[in-house]
Amino acid sequence: xxxxxxxxxxxxxxxxxxxxxxxxxxxxxxxxxxxxxxxxxxxxxxxxxxxxxxxxxxxxxxxxxxxxxxxxxxxxxxxxxxxxxxxxxxxxxxxxxxxxxxxxxxxxxxxxxxxxxxxxxxxxxxxxxxxxxxxxxxxxxxxxxxxxxxxxxxxxxxxxxxxxxxxxxxxxxxxxxxxxxxxxxxxxxxxxxxxxxxxxxxxxxxxxxxxxxxxxxxxxxxxxxxxxxxxxxxxxxxxxxxxxxxxxxxxxxxxxxxxxxxxxxxxxxxxxxxxxxxxxxxxxxxxxxxxxxxxxxxxxxxxxxxxxxxxxxxxxxxxxxxxxxxxxxxxxxxxxxxxxxxxxxxxxxxxxxxxx
Amino acid sequence: xxxxxxxxxxxxxxxxxxxxxxxxxxxxxxxxxxxxxxxxxxxxxxxxxxxxxxxxxxxxxxxxxxxxxxxxxxxxxxxxxxxxxxxxxxxxxxxxxxxxxxxxxxxxxxxxxxxxxxxxxxxxxxxxxxxxxxxxxxxxxxxxxxxxxxxxxxxxxxxxxxxxxxxxxxxxxxxxxxxxxxxxxxxxxxxxxxxxxxxxxxxxxxxxxxxxxxxxxxxxxxxxxxxxxxxxxxxxxxxxxxxxxxxxxxxxxxxxxxxxxxxxxxxxxxxxxxxxxxxxxxxxxxxxxxxxxxxxxxxxxxxxxxxxxxxxxxxxxxxxxxxxxxxxxxxxxxxxxxxxxxxxxxxxxxxxxxxx
Numbered sequence: 001x002x003x004x005x006x007x008x009x010x011x012x013x014x015x016x017x018x019x020x021x022x023x024x025x026x027x028x029x030x031x032x033x034x035x036x037x038x039x040x041x042x043x044x045x046x047x048x049x050x051x052x053x054x055x056x057x058x059x060x061x062x063x064x065x066x067x068x069x070x071x072x073x074x075x076x077x078x079x080x081x082x083x084x085x086x087x088x089x090x091x092x093x094x095x096x097x098x099x100x101x102x103x104x105x106x107x108x109x110x111x112x113x114x115x116x117x118x119x120x121x122x123x124x125x126x127x128x129x130x131x132x133x134x135x136x137x138x139x140x141x142x143x144x145x146x147x148x149x150x151x152x153x154x155x156x157x158x159x160x161x162x163x164x165x166x167x168x169x170x171x172x173x174x175x176x177x178x179x180x181x182x183x184x185x186x187x188x189x190x191x192x193x194x195x196x197x198x199x200x201x202x203x204x205x206x207x208x209x210x211x212x213x214x215x216x217x218x219x220x221x222x223x224x225x226x227x228x229x230x231x232x233x234x235x236x237x238x239x240x241x242x243x244x245x246x247x248x249x250x251x252x253x254x255x256x257x258x259x260x261x262x263x264x265x266x267x268x269x270x271x272x273x274x275x276x277x278x279x280x281x282x283x284x285x286x287x288x289x290x291x292x293x294x295x296x297x298x299x300x301x302x303x304x305x306x307x308x309x310x311x312x313x314x315x316x317x318x319x320x321x322x323x324x325x326x327x328x329x330x331x332x333x334x335x336x337x338x339x340x341x342x343x344x345x346x347x348x349x350x351x352x353x354x355x356x
Numbered sequence: 357x358x359x360x361x362x363x364x365x366x367x368x369x370x371x372x373x374x375x376x377x378x379x380x381x382x383x384x385x386x387x388x389x390x391x392x393x394x395x396x397x398x399x400x401x402x403x404x405x406x407x408x409x410x411x412x413x414x415x416x417x418x419x420x421x422x423x424x425x426x427x428x429x430x431x432x433x434x435x436x437x438x439x440x441x442x443x444x445x446x447x448x449x450x451x452x453x454x455x456x457x458x459x460x461x462x463x464x465x466x467x468x469x470x471x472x473x474x475x476x477x478x479x480x481x482x483x484x485x486x487x488x489x490x491x492x493x494x495x496x497x498x499x500x501x502x503x504x505x506x507x508x509x510x511x512x513x514x515x516x517x518x519x520x521x522x523x524x525x526x527x528x529x530x531x532x533x534x535x536x537x538x539x540x541x542x543x544x545x546x547x548x549x550x551x552x553x554x555x556x557x558x559x560x561x562x563x564x565x566x567x568x569x570x571x572x573x574x575x576x577x578x579x580x581x582x583x584x585x586x587x588x589x590x591x592x593x594x595x596x597x598x599x600x601x602x603x604x605x606x607x608x609x610x611x612x613x614x615x616x617x618x619x620x621x622x623x624x625x626x627x628x629x630x631x632x633x634x635x636x637x638x639x640x641x642x643x644x645x646x647x648x649x650x651x652x653x654x655x656x657x658x659x660x661x662x663x664x665x666x667x668x669x670x671x672x673x674x675x676x677x678x679x680x681x682x683x684x685x686x687x688x689x690x691x692x693x694x695x696x697x698x699x700x701x702x703x704x705x706x707x708x709x710x711x712x
Contacts, residue, residue, distance in 0.1 A: 002388050003387075003388035003389055005389055005393055007393070007394070007395045007398075008395070009395075009588065010392065010393055010394060010395060010396060010588065010591060011393055011395075012393050013390065013392055013393050017392075018381060018382065018390045018392065018393075019382075021381055021392065022378045022379075022381040022382045025374060025377055025378040025381060026374065026375075026378045031359070032358050032359035032672070032674070033359055033361055033674065034369065034374045035550075036366065036369055036373075036374065036377065036549075036550035036596060037361055037363070037366055037367055037368050037369050037374075037550070038363070038366060039363045039364070039365075039366060039367075039675060040366060040551065042363075072428035072429045072430065072433070072552065072590075073428045073429050073433070073573060074428065074587045074588055075587070076572070076573050076586065076587035077428070077429070077573050079572075079573070080571040080572070080573050080574065084571075102572075105572070106571055106572060106573075109569055109571050187587075187588060189588055193392075194391075194392035194393070194590075194591060194592045195396065195588040195589065195590055195591050195592075196428065196552045196553075196590030196591070196592060196593055197552075213465055215435075215436040215440075215462055215465050216432070216435075216436070216458075216461070216462060217429060217432050217433050217435070217436050217462075218436065230432065231430045231431075231432040231543075232365065232366065232430055232543060232545055232551040233551065234428075234550075234551055234552030234590065234593070235366060235550060235551050235552070236550045236551075236552060236592055236593065237552055237590070237592065237593075240392060316388070318388075318389065319395060
């Protein structure tokens, strides 16, 4: 039986992506070869790479002057590549969670880092609002969606310096104004593909401004120039990504995904706010993520946490346990999560409340 | 119709690997979830990671005191990580081809590099033999198999300093004495898995000897300590690798693969040496790779090159065109290549000769 997969990442992918990737593994478009064993220089794979990059451009309405890179190493490698390529003297970071904090740690290998604000003392339960971005910073770095805590920056901000965003867990969840960003990056394993491919969308003109020597593989210019084919790319993950993007297009694009995401998040947050057993992890509604919905048992029912998890598991739900640093529950409701699965979770919460 | 896949990489994988990977993509061991969408912290994936590393240890007889890492970025990222972690003052490199030369280029970002010998002037058609390894080098780097040219270092050498080997294209092709190496690395896309996972086998005691600060993701100690789970690993590629290694074990291990590899290489080189139409790319038999067999048309038949490729393609062969820097043909006959496919190629060469 297919599970309702609420895991935070790697996480749910559409049946379309899963089915087509399995077919390509057995035989890529009747070529007599698996997508795992075709040359990355073959015309078959070049077409996959081209279409994937083109769908990024189309679905996110990426302006000219930007490159789309498909690399390896995850967002964690970008924590190091961003400052390697962009930090000449000073960078500004917003500390909204554990991943933001890891990005800050890496930037400090390369220069001065000003953390403009942090919600760490509140266990990252809100997005800081009042801060000043230093105008002498080489860039300002944000994490738009904080997977562990369930907070999200849901608007494309105006920024006086180059804006760099880790969008690992909310890319493709809403329409973006890419022109407001200098660089957007993320791991694929939420709204795109299995783990193993990392996307980078960057404005070409920001490169080449630092003095330091950059090893070839860590230099964005290498991958811009070679169109992400400097070395063998992660072909299977890119093939899966292409199918996810085709599916988004068939569903009506990112605008349609956004509408569905708003609906799914709204009905789930409504239930959490309404159901006396549960409390949202994020008090400020404005900051609540539409991708990762965190909630805990109301303090009067704390001892029922394990029971609720077991009850949900019996009903075919998977991945609902909250991150250890937050506790409680987390329902990750990425693009591929059908509304019916969110409704099944809501029914489960209601059925559990009736038993108590 | 299934092709005879002679591609150099990404390259042939066993039907066992292909079939099981496709099944895991649809439904991982009846879990109701795809291997693309399960959490890397789930017990299901932890078991996959553990078994893969354990099979590395078992099949290569890796001594204690060594770690097995499964990373991202390909051998190209290792060209940078090796000197980042190991080059304090000076490193020695053997220049046996284009990939060796790329590794040398990256090492120069980090310190002095002594190239002890090079066959570049002969278009890398042999493995240099007479060279001295400087005893004050932090390490000596070799590329054991040169995929483009078809040369191979087929023995585990004694080395007065730490021996580092890029074994991207011949790992698991023969039994190894791992204890003679300080570090062995390679991309997966020849004898292991689809592109997207990179293995590193290293002696733990070589780490922590350089003064420089190393960004977290580029520091081997991060991945040793976190057992390759510091960030989300490339789960699908690792799952495929596990199946390849299970298959090697079922076939009798690396010793059995080696016996088969020697036989496949011998019958193909014999045909090249015997057939008046063809000439081996590697005059010195001792240097001939058992993984990548390069050959060209005899000079009297140069104009038949395209005809032979077309003739072989008609007979279901794929990936036989030689690398542009060498020309002619290259038959990559990795572990997963059945003897029957090599025999089919030999018959094709003979049938073509009869037509001339």
